[in-house]
Amino acid sequence: LTDSYIERRRETLANMCKERAWMLQDQFNSSMNHVRSLTALVTTFHLAKQPSALDQARQFFWTSFERPLMSGVAYAHKVEHWQRRAFEEEMGWSIKEMRSNAPRAQNLDEYAPTVLSQNTLAHLASVDMMSGEEDRENILRSRASGKGALTSPFRLLESDHLGVVLTFTVYKTDLPDDATPAQRIQATAGYVGGAFDFESLVENLLRQLSESQTIIVNVNDVTNKSNPLVMYGPNIPDGNEIEVCQLEFGDPFRKHEMRCRFNKEA
């Protein structure tokens, strides 16, 4: 093998990997902006103190817009323990635990039951999102910072696929940019989330490209460098003839990358 052959091969791999990383990044960005816009919409209804704020937002959530990469969006409302009885009475249902669907334990400070959801996430209705470890962590991180929070990859409910959840917090009052975490928690109204079904949605995205069988692609959560978590594709270990592209999913707390190599069978 001549040097120029090896050099050309490396360049081809780099270009194919960059193209895929760019496409995924672009679709992720537009989905993230969509979740951000829904958060702004719910915030506006809250700030306007309209009596039927939730009813007005309901149609925006329920309708299945084309939302690239996302399997659905939902809004969970912050309910403190002292509000629980009145809240459940008003809604006509009781707050449920995530995996068991049993009534949520009574001895908790607060809950985050889903009150609005896209039809694809109808199974989240009345589920306390704080009863799921990944969702709970996301809620706490997003509301203290006022920024988007992303989970590490995990199996989404009612799905066989690996995915991540992106959460933005809705506040009841206008907050200054330098508001403290305590002020933010105090002003929290609820949480808008988008579910990214990574395994199936990235597969669809890559299949649209020509020569998709030529290379093997994976996406990793590399927040912990020594323990990369697969979000999509097979694990590709370090080695020669690997191309790595950085991805930016809007949460500085997490790091992601795409890895590509040639498919030896193709």
Ligand code: WA2
């Ligand atoms: N959305 C979809 N599937 C899930 C999931 C989720 N969370 N959690 C587990 N499987 C309403 O952060 C607020 C969405 C959570 C938002």
